[in-house]
Amino acid sequence: MNTDDKTTEFDAIVVGTGISGGWAAKELTEKGLKTLVLERGRMVKHIEDYPTMNRDPWDYPQGDVITQETRKKQPKQSRTNWTTRPQLYASQKGMF
Numbered sequence: 828m829n830t831d832d833k834t835t836e837f838d839a840i841v842v843g844t845g846i847s848g849g850w851a852a853k854e855l856t857e858k859g860l861k862t863l864v865l866e867r868g869r870m871v872k873h874i875e876d877y878p879t880m881n882r883d884p885w886d887y888p889q890g891d892v893i894t895q896e897t898r899k900k901q902p903k904q905s906r907t908n909w910t911t912r913p914q915l916y917a918s919q920k921g922m923f
Contacts, residue, residue: 837863 838860841852848864855862874880884890889897898905 837861839863840865843867 839855839862841848841855841862841864844852844864844866852862852864871877893905
């Protein structure tokens, strides 16, 4: 154990607050564990940062079709059809 005053200890560390990470952090903290959550992305404000939440596929220029350009820029999201909200994702090109 480090006795340095700047050291903080946690019982659990959750990396990412996707559907599983967020739930894991909730469960751990409810059980009384001191939990650190690490998130890579920017802060997303509920409602305010979801300008496309009420749009239908036909509201987009390409409809519900994933273009080749999108497949190149967002290869991971292209596999899951989560490309209609590009403001929520960083470009994946060159990341992996």
